[in-house]
Structures are given as C-alpha cells and as structure tokens.
C-alpha cells in the first residue's frame with residue numbers, strides 16, 4: 047500500500063517517470079521494467095520512499111547534504127529571500143545584498159589570498175568558468191598560446207562540454223564529442239589498483255612527476271593550469287599517497303602553472319576543515335565549489351579566485367556568466383547553510399570526533415573476506431572489493447558486477463551506498479551520529495555477506 051499521502055501509488059509514479067523523465071547517468075530504458083526508486087521525503091540522514099521504506103543515506107544525496115535533511119531554517123531563509131527579492135542578476139554592473147554577503151563570507155573562510163568569488167549554478171558551470179578564466183588570465187598577460195589544461199584520468203569535474211572534457215572518464219568521452227581541444231590527462235594516483243610493487247609514497251611521487259613530464263613534453267609556455275580534486279570522489283574516493291600533492295604543488299610552482307583545486311565534494315567540512323586544500327596542504331590559485339556550499343538545498347556553484355588572478359581578470363570585461371550567477375535565493379540559502387555549519391560547530395565536530403569514529407568503524411569492514419582495503423579521510427570512505435586482498439586482485443568478468451550486487455543488497459537492507467566499479471563509497475551527512483555510523487557499517491557488512 048502507498049503509505050505517503052498525496053501521491054499516486056508508486057507503480058503509477060514509476061510508469062509516468064519512465065514515460066516522460068529522462069534521467070542523468072541512467073540507462074532510462076531499463077526503468078520501464080524495473081521502475082526508479084521514488085524518494086518522497088527526508089530527515090536527518092534518512093530518506094523515505096513513496097512506499098514508506100527508510101534508507102540511511104550514506105551518500106548525502108550526491109555528496110552534498112552536509113548539514114543533513116529537513117532543516118527548517120533553510121526553508122525559511124529561502125522563503126524570506128523569495129519574498130524580498132526572488133531574482134535579480136549580477137550582470138552589467140549590478141549586484142544585490144545576498145551575493146555581496148556570500149562572496150564576503152567565502153573570502154573570509156577561504157585560505158590565503160583566495161578573496162574573490164565568481165558564482166555559477168553548479169560545479170560543472172564553475173569548472174567551465176575556470177577553463178575560460180585561466181585562458182583569459184594568460185591571454186591578458188600576453189600569452190594567449192598558454193591555453194592547455196592538464197587533468198587526470200578517472201577525474202570527475204562535471205558533465206558539460208568543458209567540465210566533462212576536464213574529467214577523465216572514458217565512458218563519458220565516448221559520447222557527444224568530448225574532450226574539447228587542449229585538455230590533456232595524466233594518470234591518477236590510485237595506489238591500490240595501479241601501484242604495482244611500489245610503496246604508496248614512491249607511487250605518489252611517480253604519478254605526480256607525470257605532470258612534470260607532460261609539462262616538459264608540451265612546453266611550459268603552452269600550459270595554463272593543472273586541475274585536480276584533492277581527493278577523487280566520483281572516481282571511487284581515491285585518497286592520494288601523502289607524497290602526491292606536495293610534489294604537484296612543487297611542479298606547478300616551478301613551471302608557473304596555475305593550480306585549480308576542484309573542491310566541489312571536498313569543501314565545507316567534508317575532510318574536517320572548510321577546504322580539503324587546507325587538509326592536504328595545497329595552495330591553489332582557484333578553488334571550484336558547489337554541493338556542500340548550500341548542502342544541496344539550492345543549486346549553486348562558484349570559483350574562489352586568488353588576488354593575483356582576479357586582478358588580471360578584473361582588468362578586462364570577462365565575457366562570461368550565467369543568468370543564475372549569484373542568484374539571490376540560492377545565495378541566501380548558502381549563507382544560512384554556512385551559518386549552521388559554523389555556529390553548530392559541525393566542521394569542528396568532524397575534525398574532533400566524527401571522522402575518527404567513522405574511520406574506526408569503517409576499518410572493521412577491512413576484515414570482510416570480500417574487502418581488500420577500507421579507507422577514509424574525514425567523512426569520505428571507500429572499500430575495495432577483491433577476490434584476493436593479498437594480491438590486490440581483480441574479479442574475473444565485468445568490473446563492477448560485484449559492486450552492483452553489493453549496492454543492490456544495501457538498498458534492500460535500508461542503506462544507500464554507491465559503487466564505482468568494484469569500490470563501494472560513502473560520503474554521509476556530516477551530522478551523522480555515532481549510532482547511525484554503527485548502523486551504516488552493520489548494514490554494509492550484511493550486504494557484503496550477501497554478495498559474497
């Protein structure tokens with residue numbers, strides 16, 4: 047029986063959805079038989095579907111609901127701003143109070159000289175902004191040929207033409223003409239899968255030095271920037287060896303290459319600091335932000351830009367922007383989100399308690415016979431599924447089959463956990479309690495048992 051009021055029965059909703067709704071990253075044709083899961087409401091870390099089933103959301107939606115679901119203050123902030131000024135743009139020498147306040151707040155929170163914000167509607171849009179901004183920066187400085195951006199295989203930076211090109215996911219590049227010209231990719235620092243006989247530290251250096259080799263191959267006078275997620279998220283929560291980022295930083299500094307940290311997943315407390323660049327000691331010229339900026343309550347993204355780059359960009363008309371750049375309602379919602387994160391000490395609590403508790407509990411999954419590695423950093427985690435942990439072996443057959451099976455058992459068991467190939471990944475709301483972490487790990491263990 048359909049237990050949620052005011053909705054048609056789930057089967058009817060699923061049929062309507064399959065008939066008319068085109069989903070992102072979905073083989074939508076399969077939904078005709080299977081039907082999508084229809085989520086009706088959420089509170090704290092718990093999702094409820096239209097049949098009344100509860101799920102512990104270990105993914106915080108798509109890595110974004112940092113403050114958890116169901117916060118009334120967020121709804122009130124949105125409604126207040128909609129009544130006051132529902133829309134105005136920030137083009138053509140105009141501005142408004144929420145955009146000013148949010149840009150100022152972000153400049154306060156961001157490290158070093160990252161003092162300037164260009165707003166967008168999403169992470170993809172923000173990374174498109176970054177492509178045009180770094181190329182414009184060098185062109186303004188008299189080096190228009192310095193336009194190549196180096197990224198990494200298996201990176202995810204969005205799915206627009208620009209951001210999808212920065213990303214290094216081959217299955218995306220096979221559709222629709224990606225990548226655009228002058229984007230190059232080096233290998234990712236994924237020690238478990240690709241490290242061979244090297245120690246993680248040796249491997250981190252080896253992978254970082256691919257950047258130097260690529261710069262030398264292309265010519266430093268042609269390379270504008272390097273972009274990387276501090277911790278690759280959608281690629282499988284790949285925590286780089288400790289040697290990796292310091293070496294990347296050294297190489298960018300030495301060759302005069304701008305460094306873009308894509309913090310779309312990692313910022314706003316995810317690693318126990320406001321930005322993962324602080325956690326990992328990265329000094330970027332630009333940070334991409336989205337997701338946790340509004341905890342997903344409203345769509346917003348942006349680029350936080352250092353003084354040096356902003357000064358050059360602000361010296362010309364940067365012919366770029368989106369109708370919803372600095373949208374008043376989304377800015378008001380993001381400000382409220384930052385207030386909650388700050389005043390409730392949520393980021394500090396991750397650093398002082400929750401990340402360590404999650405790490406301890408998550409590590410116990412490493413004892414499961416199907417698991418080769420169980421790792422976390424802050425409130426992100428992964429387990430690597432393997433038939434033989436000792437040899438770091440892969441399953442025969444299609445990569446991802448066991449991950450898919452495990453994920454389905456998670457759903458049946460009231461847990462939303464994602465799989466990327468044979469890695470199971472989590473990124474729960476930062477407000478998850480110890481008891482909820484216990485439940486998460488118990489349900490994950492049961493799913494692993496059923497998949498084994």
Ligand code: PLP
Pocket residue numbers: 108167168169170171173202203204205275279280308309310311336337347
């Ligand atoms: N950058 C990173 C690191 C991401 O993980 C994502 C989305 O998952 C994006 C960019 C794209 O953000 P959006 O989906 O808001 O366009």
